[in-house]
Structure formats: structure tokens, C-alpha cells
Amino acid sequence: MLRSQLYADPDNVFLHDAILASCRRHGEKTALVDASCGRRVGYAEYGEKVEALARGLVAAGVKPGEVVAIFLCNSWEFCAAYHAATLAGAIPTLLNPTYREREVRHQLGNSGAVMLITDRSNVDGINLAGLPGLRRVYCTREQGSGTQVFSDLLKPVSAMLPLPGVSSQKTLAALPYSSGTTGMPKGVMLSHHNLVANVYQLLGPGAVTFSAADNILCFLPLYHIYGLNVILNPALMMGATLVLMPRFNVPQLASLITEEAITMMPLVPPAMNALCLAAEAEEFPKKHTVQWVKSGAAPLAPDLPRRFTALTGILVRQGYGMTEASPVTHVGYLEPELYRPDSIGHPLAQTDCRIVGQESADSGKSVAEVAVGEAGELVMRGPQFMRGYWKEPDATAAVLRDGWYWSGDIVTRDAEGFYRVVDRRKEMIKYKGFPVAPAEVEAVLLEHPAVRECGVVGRSDAAAGEIPVAFVALRDGFTSCKKMEEELCAFVAERLTRYKQPREVHFVEVVPKTASGKILRRELRGLIR
Numbered sequence: 001m002l003r004s005q006l007y008a009d010p011d012n013v014f015l016h017d018a019i020l021a022s023c024r025r026h027g028e029k030t031a032l033v034d035a036s037c038g039r040r041v042g043y044a045e046y047g048e049k050v051e052a053l054a055r056g057l058v059a060a061g062v063k064p065g066e067v068v069a070i071f072l073c074n075s076w077e078f079c080a081a082y083h084a085a086t087l088a089g090a091i092p093t094l095l096n097p098t099y100r101e102r103e104v105r106h107q108l109g110n111s112g113a114v115m116l117i118t119d120r121s122n123v124d125g126i127n128l129a130g131l132p133g134l135r136r137v138y139c140t141r142e143q144g145s146g147t148q149v150f151s152d153l154l155k156p157v158s159a160m161l162p163l164p165g166v167s168s169q170k171t172l173a174a175l176p177y178s179s180g181t182t183g184m185p186k187g188v189m190l191s192h193h194n195l196v197a198n199v200y201q202l203l204g205p206g207a208v209t210f211s212a213a214d215n216i217l218c219f220l221p222l223y224h225i226y227g228l229n230v231i232l233n234p235a236l237m238m239g240a241t242l243v244l245m246p247r248f249n250v251p252q253l254a255s256l257i258t259e260e261a262i263t264m265m266p267l268v269p270p271a272m273n274a275l276c277l278a279a280e281a282e283e284f285p286k287k288h289t290v291q292w293v294k295s296g297a298a299p300l301a302p303d304l305p306r307r308f309t310a311l312t313g314i315l316v317r318q319g320y321g322m323t324e325a326s327p328v329t330h331v332g333y334l335e336p337e338l339y340r341p342d343s344i345g346h347p348l349a350q351t352d353c354r355i356v357g358q359e360s361a362d363s364g365k366s367v368a369e370v371a372v373g374e375a376g377e378l379v380m381r382g383p384q385f386m387r388g389y390w391k392e393p394d395a396t397a398a399v400l401r402d403g404w405y406w407s408g409d410i411v412t413r414d415a416e417g418f419y420r421v422v423d424r425r426k427e428m429i430k431y432k433g434f435p436v437a438p439a440e441v442e443a444v445l446l447e448h449p450a451v452r453e454c455g456v457v458g459r460s461d462a463a464a465g466e467i468p469v470a471f472v473a474l475r476d477g478f479t480s481c482k483k484m485e486e487e488l489c490a491f492v493a494e495r496l497t498r499y500k501q502p503r504e505v506h507f508v509e510v511v512p513k514t515a516s517g518k519i520l521r522r523e524l525r526g527l528i529r
Contacts (some may be wrong), residue, residue, distance in 0.1 A: 007200040011193075019233070029043050036075050053154055058088050062088055062114065068114070069117070091174070093177070094174070119139050120141075120143060187391070194326045195229050204349050215240070215243065216241070217260065219249070219271075226433075272308050288312075292317055297430070298430040317334055330344040351382035354369050354378075375412050375423070430466050436468050441500055451473075453473045468503060488502075508527070
């Protein structure tokens with residue numbers, strides 16, 4: 001089944017306009033259920049809050065093209081702040097609510113954010129001084145020192161909303177941070193056209209079936225592009241009810257499935273595994289209305305979806321993508337004749353794909369495509385692909401070549417056109433679906449006075465998918481021992497959020513490298529017992 005049509009024409013459609021149009025169509029329906037506070041927000045009310053908040057942002061001095069940072073857990077305030085920021089002409093950059101001070105300061109400083117919308121629990125103990133662009137900090141529910149009250153932004157003001165200065169193709173609607181195929185986190189420039197086109201690709205014939213009758217449960221963090229543009233934006237555009245959880249919690253999830261008559265929910269493989277265990281322990285509701293789940297963000301072991309369906313009766317649709325693609329490029333099917341839960345399915349409409357041989361991928365010169373069934377690097381293009389990395393022209397040029405995005409993932413395509421991910425060329429570690437850049441962890445370890453050189457790789461883990469493991473060569477005068485391992489782990493824990501922290505430290509005489517100084521990660525992985 002070749003997908004060829006979009007749900008609608010995305011040309012010059014701005015994301016907030018599509019959301020507000022849905023609010024007018026579905027005014028009496030419930031848009032959001034915020035499980036963190038028990039609040040239910042209707043579509044008419046949501047549209048009013050987005051417009052009021054956008055005027056509040058303008059009145060507070062936010063100008064078109066400036067960056068507004070959102071540093072919140074899943075909540076109605078996150079959703080409204082995001083859509084209001086784009087309506088005000090600003091560029092939202094979204095921060096992981098578990099970030100430590102180092103990570104927060106990097107994203108705020110690199111993006112040049114002029115305003116931060118957060119809550120006291122997120123910024124307690126974080127020093128925001130010395131960020132030249134940051135003019136105001138608003139807290140949503142509990143006030144932090146020196147912050148302003150979020151509800152003040154909702155007060156009636158006479159500020160006029162700006163008209164778009166350029167087309168939706170050139171106006172940025174999100175600046176999430178990703179490490180790409182390697183390196184430190186970089187801002188991914190996603191336009192309104194990128195995001196809307198990807199939603200319309202998802203909702204097109206033969207792709208994903210969202211409707212106004214759906215009740216969708218989302219514990220995936222909305223700061224992540226998976227939560228943002230695979231769930232939040234499509235759900236609100238279609239008039240569905242979105243039930244938000246602040247984090248994954250099996251007992252609460254099981255209760256909400258029944259209480260809210262959930263019909264669909266997005267998962268990542270570790271969460272699917274946890275729900276299998278819950279079902280085996282009879283902690284997953286036997287009577288439910290969940291028709292299917294979407295799996296993404298990390299490779300799905302072939303046996304896991306079969307086990308999940310056998311235990312719960314729920315079908316699994318696997319998808320594939322990356323932040324740079326807004327994020328979806330491929331998705332599977334639920335129809336019996338096309339059901340292949342071990343596959344990422346077929347490309348979405350208007351997504352061109354090539355599978356390029358390893359030699360071509362390494363040289364970057366000739367592009368020789370492999371035969372059916374053979375493995376190679378997935379290279380793609382389509383309307384959902386980013387405009388580039390924020391202030392990173394070299395990194396942009398490395399992955400966007402002649403209009404094609406080089407994914408760094410090794411895939412196969414069978415005779416029926418189904419794609420399967422078999423390996424990664426990229427260095428990224430995937431911990432419970434969250435990307436960990438080895439370079440970022442290594443940069444922190446190298447700040448410790450005992451570390452001469454280091455390398456970080458992923459080790460397979462049944463519960464997390466992969467866990468970060470560090471290999472460290474110590475400076476003269478320092479001794480490798482359990483106490484040093486604990487000291488290094490604690491040093492990283494103070495500076496990076498939990499999922500980036502090494503779970504093991506191995507001491508080596510020297511970190512293996514190429515003649516040009518690049519770490520030989522394959523050799524390091526071979527040292528893991």
C-alpha cells in the first residue's frame with residue numbers, strides 16, 4: 001500500500017491557526033485532561049487561553065522571531081504556552097524538565113531565549129544569572145525566587161498579535177534540541193510547514209487513524225518531538241481528548257485507561273515491556289477500550305509486540321523518525337494483511353527514501369543503492385525535514401546533502417517495501433527511548449581532575465534498551481578503585497540529568513582511537529563483559 005496523499009494541503013498553514021480552527025469546531029468537547037492537577041479543559045476554553053496568553057506574551061515584550069523557553073512537565077500550561085508562543089510570533093524551545101543547571105544554561109544560552117516559562121520545582125537550585133538574553137522568568141503553579149506569576153500573562157491586555165512576516169516554510173515553530181547523529185545537543189530548526197506537513201502525512205489515507213472520538217493517553221514528555229508532534233498537535237487538530245500524565249507510572253496509567261475510556265496511547269519499548277510485566281502480574285486492566293498503541297523512539301525487539309498483544313489484546317503500530325524529521329518518516333499498519341509489528345512499515349506520503357551502501361555512506365561521494373534485502377544507510381527527503389541546526393552550518397551540511405537527510409541508521413527493505421532498522425552508524429545511545437550523546441557525557445568527565453581521557457558507549461539492557469558505560473584512563477597520581485568509580489558517577493550526576501549518567505565506569509590504560517584521534521567505540525563495546 002503506497003501512501004501518496006496528505007490529510008490536507010499544508011501550504012502556508014501555521015500550526016496555531018490549525019489548532020485554533022479545531023477549537024472553534026469542537027468547542028464543547030474536552031480537549032485536555034491534566035492528570036497532574038485533575039483539571040479538564042474544553043476546546044473553547046483552550047482556544048481562549050492560547051489567544052489570551054499570546055497577547056500576554058506580546059505585552060510582556062516578546063517580539064516575533066525571539067525565543068521563548070518552556071521548562072515544564074506535561075500539563076495544560078505546557079500546551080497553552082507552546083501554542084501561544086507560536087501565535088505571538090515567537091520560537092518555542094522546549095527543555096527536558098529533569099535537566100540539571102548545566103544543561104538548562106546551555107540550552108537557554110545557545111538558543112538566546114528571552115523568556116522562560118517554568119515552575120519552582122524545576123528551577124530550584126538553578127542559577128539563571130548571567131544569561132544575557134533572558135529578560136523574564138514566569139512560574140506556573142509555585143513561585144520561585146525572582147520569578148513572575150504565569151497567570152499574569154492571561155490577564156486581559158490590548159496588545160495586538162503580530163501578522164506572519166514570512167511564509168510558514170520560513171517561520172520556525174519549534175526549536176527542540178537533539179544531538180543528531182553525534183556530538184553535543186543542537187537546536188533543530190523546525191518550521192510551521194515542517195510540523196503541519198508531518199501531521200498531515202500522519203493523518204493521510206493509509207497512515208494513522210486519529211479521530212475526534214479518540215481518548216488518547218500520553219505520558220511521553222511533550223518537550224520531546226514524539227510527544228509534541230505525534231500526539232499533542234495531531235490530537236488537538238482532530239478534536240480528540242488528550243489525557244496527560246506527568247510521567248510514566250503503571251498504577252496511574254492502568255486507572256486512567258479505565259476511567260477515561262482510553263482508545264490509544266503512544267509507547268516506547270521499555271514502557272511496553274513494563275506493561276507486559278504488569279499484565280502478567282494482573283495489574284493491567286482486563287476490560288479496556290484501547291484499540292492500538294504506537295511504538296517509537298527506539299528499536300522494538302521483534303518478540304515484544306507479539307508478547308504485548310497476547311497479554312493485552314492491543315495491536316502495536318511501530319513507527320520511525322527523528323527530531324530532524326518533525327519526527328515521523330515511516331509507520332506500520334494495523335490491517336491484518338499488512339500487520340508487521342517487527343517492521344517500521346512504509347514511508348509516509350511525499351517521503352522519498354534510498355538505502356545507500358556502507359562504502360558510499362563513509363565516503364559521502366557516490367550514492368550506490370543496495371539491492372532489496374541488503375542493509376545500508378537510510379537517506380531521505382520530504383516536507384517534514386528540518387531547515388537545519390541552529391547556528392550550526394557545518395553540522396547541518398554534514399547531514400543535509402543536496403536536499404537529502406542522512407539518517408545514520410542501517411536498514412533493510414524487503415520485497416513488499418517494509419523497512420526494518422538493523423543497526424546504527426550514529427554514536428547515539430538510546431536509554432528508554434531518550435537519546436544520550438556520548439560526547440556530552442565525555443565532556444563532563446573530562447572536567448574531573450582525575451580523568452586524562454575517556455570514552456562512553458552503550459551497553460544492551462533488558463529494561464532500558466541501552467545504558468551509558470564509561471571507559472576512563474586516569475591521570476598520574478590517581479588510582480582506579482571503587483571509590484574513584486563512585487566519585488566519577490557522582491560528578492556526572494551533579495551536572496547531567498539521570499538518563500545521561502554512566503551506570504558503570506571501567507578503568508583502562510588508554511582509550512582506543514583512530515590515527516586522527518577519533519574514539520573507536522566499537523572496540524570499547526567489545527570490552528564490556
